[in-house]
Amino acid sequence: MRPTVRTSNRIVLPTVGLILGVCMVFPIYMMIISSLRSETTVFDFQLLPIEFHFSNFQEAWSGSGLPRSIVNSLFISVTVTVVAMIFHAMSGYALARLHFPGRKLIFAWMLSTLMVPFSIIMLPLYLITKDLGMANSYWGLIVPSIFNAYGIFLFRQFYRDFPKELEEAAYMEGLSLAGTFFRIAFPLSVPIIVPLTIGFFLANWNSYLWPLIITQDEKLWVIQLALAHLVGGGYYTPWNVVLAAAVIAAIPTFILFFLAQRYLVEGIKMSGIK
Amino acid sequence: MAIRPSPSRLEGGSTVAPRRISARTRNEWFTAYGFLLPNIIGLFVFVFLPILYAFYASLHDWNALSPKVFAGLDNYRKLLHDDEWWSSLKITLLFSVVYVPLLYFLSLLSALLMNALRGWTTGLTRTLFLLPFAITSVISAIIGMFMLDPRNGIINSLLGLAGIGPQQFLGSTSQAMYSVIGVILWINVGYNMIIFLSAIKEIPRDYYEAASMDGATGWKSFRYLTLPLLSETSTFILIVTTIGSFQALDQILVMTQGGPANSTEVSVLYIYKQGFQFLNMGYASSLAIALFVIIFCLSLFQLKLFSRKQG
Numbered sequence: 358m359r360p361t362v363r364t365s366n367r368i369v370l371p372t373v374g375l376i377l378g379v380c381m382v383f384p385i386y387m388m389i390i391s392s393l394r395s396e397t398t399v400f401d402f403q404l405l406p407i408e409f410h411f412s413n414f415q416e417a418w419s420g421s422g423l424p425r426s427i428v429n430s431l432f433i434s435v436t437v438t439v440v441a442m443i444f445h446a447m448s449g450y451a452l453a454r455l456h457f458p459g460r461k462l463i464f465a466w467m468l469s470t471l472m473v474p475f476s477i478i479m480l481p482l483y484l485i486t487k488d489l490g491m492a493n494s495y496w497g498l499i500v501p502s503i504f505n506a507y508g509i510f511l512f513r514q515f516y517r518d519f520p521k522e523l524e525e526a527a528y529m530e531g532l533s534l535a536g537t538f539f540r541i542a543f544p545l546s547v548p549i550i551v552p553l554t555i556g557f558f559l560a561n562w563n564s565y566l567w568p569l570i571i572t573q574d575e576k577l578w579v580i581q582l583a584l585a586h587l588v589g590g591g592y593y594t595p596w597n598v599v600l601a602a603a604v605i606a607a608i609p610t611f612i613l614f615f616l617a618q619r620y621l622v623e624g625i626k627m628s629g630i631k
Numbered sequence: 632m633a634i635r636p637s638p639s640r641l642e643g644g645s646t647v648a649p650r651r652i653s654a655r656t657r658n659e660w661f662t663a664y665g666f667l668l669p670n671i672i673g674l675f676v677f678v679f680l681p682i683l684y685a686f687y688a689s690l691h692d693w694n695a696l697s698p699k700v701f702a703g704l705d706n707y708r709k710l711l712h713d714d715e716w717w718s719s720l721k722i723t724l725l726f727s728v729v730y731v732p733l734l735y736f737l738s739l740l741s742a743l744l745m746n747a748l749r750g751w752t753t754g755l756t757r758t759l760f761l762l763p764f765a766i767t768s769v770i771s772a773i774i775g776m777f778m779l780d781p782r783n784g785i786i787n788s789l790l791g792l793a794g795i796g797p798q799q800f801l802g803s804t805s806q807a808m809y810s811v812i813g814v815i816l817w818i819n820v821g822y823n824m825i826i827f828l829s830a831i832k833e834i835p836r837d838y839y840e841a842a843s844m845d846g847a848t849g850w851k852s853f854r855y856l857t858l859p860l861l862s863e864t865s866t867f868i869l870i871v872t873t874i875g876s877f878q879a880l881d882q883i884l885v886m887t888q889g890g891p892a893n894s895t896e897v898s899v900l901y902i903y904k905q906g907f908q909f910l911n912m913g914y915a916s917s918l919a920i921a922l923f924v925i926i927f928c929l930s931l932f933q934l935k936l937f938s939r940k941q942g
Contacts, residue, residue: 371752374744378759384774384817385762387785391777400783444669451666455659463667470678472930476878476899477923478681480906480915481688485681504673534662563767565881570907581769585885588773596777603770614765618758625822626829 388607392600399597413601422575423602426583431609433495433579434561437502438554444503445553446546449512450538454524464513467506475566483570497571498579502561508553511627515549516542552624555617562610580606682923689917695910706917716918718893719901720925722808726897727876730812734872735865737820742827743853761821768818772885775814776801804894807887811895814882823868830864831857866937870930877926898922 390406391399392413417423451457452464475482482501483492491497519542527537565581572578578586584606587599614621692702710716745757766774778785779800787797800810834857842852858865880899883889889896889904896904902922906915 367749370744370747371750371756374748374756375752375759377741377744378756381817381821382759382762384778385766387778388770388774400780400785402785402788444673447666448670451663455663455666456656457660457663460663463671467670467674470674472927473678473682474874474878474923474926476880476902477919477926478678478685479903480912480919481681481684482677483907484688484912485676485684489676500673501677504670504677506670506674506678509670534659535665538666559765563769565767565769566884569884581767584769584773588776588885589888594776599773600777603773607766607770610765610767614762618761622761622825625825628826 385607388600389604392597392604394597396595396597399600410597413597414605417598417602417605420598421587421602422578422583423580423605425576426578426580427606427609429498429577430562430580433498433502433564434558436499437561438557440499441503441505441508441557442550442554443543445505445508446512446543446550447538448509449514450516450542452509452513453516454519454542455534467509470506471510479566479570486571492571493573493577495577498568498577501571502564502567507628508557511553512546512549515546519545551617552620552627555613555620556624556628559610559613559621685916685919685923688913689920691913693911693913699913702913706914707921709914710917710921715893715896716898716901719896719898722893722895723877723897723899725808726812726879727873729809730816730876730879731869731872733812734816734819734823735869737816738823738868739827739861739865741820741824742831743857745824745828746831760824763818764821766818768815768881769885771814771818772882775810775882776886779810801887802891804892807891807895811879811882811886814886815879823872826868827861827864830861834860862937866934869937870933873933874926874930877922877929 390403393406393410394401394408394413395410398408448467452460486492486497486501491500523541523545524537527541532540563581564579565585568577568579568582569585572582584599584602587602588594688699689706690701690703691699692705693699741760745753745760748756763771779787781787781797781799781802784800786800790796790798799806801807838856838860839852842848842856847855878899879897880903883895883897883900884903887895889900898918899922902915902918905911905918
């Protein structure tokens with residue numbers, strides 16, 4: 358008997374969706390359970406975790422500079438995100454709410470920087486950062502990553518719809534314009550700050566190419582560099598340890614994903630709106 | 632185009648002073664410039680200046696051994712006859728032509744599927760689809776290398792179950808590019824799916840009711856209702872994805888470094904090698920400028936193409 362449209366929608370579609378969804382996370386699942394295998398059985402194709410070699414994690418943690426690179430990545434990502442939120446909110450606020458000569462021109466110029474792909478400027482950016490004496494330092498890892506017209510644009514969109522009455526009340530209270538922004542507008546910007554913070558943090562945690570270019574010193578390695586180094590070396594890769602390191606490195610983003618999926622989705626949606 | 636606003640634009644409560652600028656207005660200007668200054672300096676030094684610098688460097692013969700010497704358009708003449716550059720462009724184009732349509736259709740289909748789902752599995756399925764997005768590019772490359780291992784990889788085990796012999800994947804000049812594309816697709820479908828899904832959800836339900844009264848359901852309502860209403864989102868995704876596809880480098884650097892036999896050496900990687908490995912700063916800059924022009928023209932062309940279709 359042919360199923361009716363109704364049953365197909367109620368049973369077939371959800372089943373297809375779940376099967377496809379399981380296929381999507383299958384590689385992640387395999388990474389996790391294979392990270393618990395021994396060096397010789399790591400490639401064995403078994404769907405269930407039957408071995409639990411937690412020593413892989415000990416080895417990954419102690420052998421590869423992983424802890425230091427995680428601290429570096431956390432420090433860099435948090436610093437970039439915090440500074441970027443303040444700078445971008447200030448600029449977005451000025452562009453949305455304040456009146457001054459050249460406003461449109463400055464905004465258009467800032468937006469035009471969005472057309473410049475990173476990979477096109479990576480070499481001159483390296484040369485400039487080096488000339489500023491920031492190469493191979495935390496400065497070089499942090500400072501160039503802060504500036505991004507995209508954040509400014511989204512803050513501007515947000516402040517354009519911000520209720521005027523609050524600012525007028527603040528002005529009556531005798532607050533300066535800067536005071537109005539820092540005491541009133543910025544603290545009320547949580548709806549835009551949360552998704553942008555998640556986006557900036559993830560982007561910086563993900564960052565691989567720029568740290569690869571700007572650092573030589575192993576002490577400055579970020580997590581993605583440390584991971585890439587594990588598989589980029591010689592002819593032999595101890596996959597059980599490499600996968601354990603990858604699992605450790607994935608933990609912060611997974612925590613963020615499960616705690617803040619709603620805001621993550623919100624951030625993605627915002628990025629799709631022109 | 633009036634860049635300088637007239638005094639009457641001060642709806643914000645400021646006094647209108649046609650000649651003398653009031654203290655409050657001046658204060659507003661200072662505050663605004665102060666708020667903009669960090670970003671103006673930062674964007675200038677770290678985005679705008681590099682582009683100018685790249686152009687300047689591209690006109691010079693400049694490498695690790697010799698100092699900078701003005702060379703006019705020599706570097707651009709050189710790239711016209713550089714076989715490796717042309718081959719890298721061809722590989723980039725192949726990547727784009729395979730990756731962009733696949734990403735577009737997979738994320739659109741996933742979004743349609745999510746939109747059609749009802750009941751308790753909906754949230755779970757969406758989470759499953761989006762989870763690979765939480766994987767960083769380097770981790771995705773590591774997982775790819777592990778699963779696609781030519782001797783023992785899980786994908787080969789699965790193929791073995793289907794009676795297909797082991798494949799070389801990253802070790803094969805014909806398969807390496809597709810393997811990399813697969814990995815990059817895997818972590819990016821969820822993101823674009825969410826963008827499509829939110830656009831689909833914005834289409835008012837009565838549109839579909841009206842369409843179904845006219846006899847348009849299923850494929851017809853998708854073809855003549857959903858798809859046209861998604862055209863703006865489609866344009867956005869196609870342009871952003873195309874630009875992104877010209878820049879894919881992380882996974883390639885980790886998984887293949889351009890090999891085997893340069894079969895995955897995309898243009899960005901060739902620029903990277905010229906600049907950071909062979910230290911041909913001038914030449915690498917001319918390649919970067921050339922690629923920038925190509926990406927720019929391609930985006931304009933796409934924008935024109937799609938806006939004409941809509942209009």
